[in-house]
Amino acid sequence: MNSPDSNFPLLPHHKLLAFGVARELVVAVHEAHLRGAHLRDQALRAAKSCALNCAEGAARVSRADKARAFAIARGEAAEAAAAVEIAALCGEASAESALAVARLADRVVAMLTPLVR
DSSP states (O other): OOSSSTTSOOOGGGGOHHHHHHHHHHHHHHHTOOSSHHHHHHHHHHHHHHHHHHHHHHHOOSHHHHHHHHHHHHHHHHHHHHHHHHHHHTTSSOHHHHHHHHHHHHHHHHHHHHHHO
16 A cells, blocks of 8 residues: 555555655655755645646546546656756756656656556
8 A cells, every 4th residue: 555654544546556656756856955945846846746646636537537637747747857857957956866856757657657548
């Protein structure tokens, strides 16, 4: 189960493996400790939005609604990774943290792509 605690009820997004990786992405972005406030805010908002849209997509009923939410989640994962990458280029984050975030974002995008189609 992907829920944060065994006392949590099992909700649709807890069954979605991509949600678990999206949660890891949020943590990785947070732990990147971006020094620039603007990119830090942008990266965290995008990573959180990725996880939240995964949850929304998992809970939707119609195929079109699910695909829309998962497509947004994909875009947000890419945005989070790009923000950390740009921060690293500007010396506001480490290259290692940018790589860690990029790897997680790549996993989320790969997991969500078939759910969008």
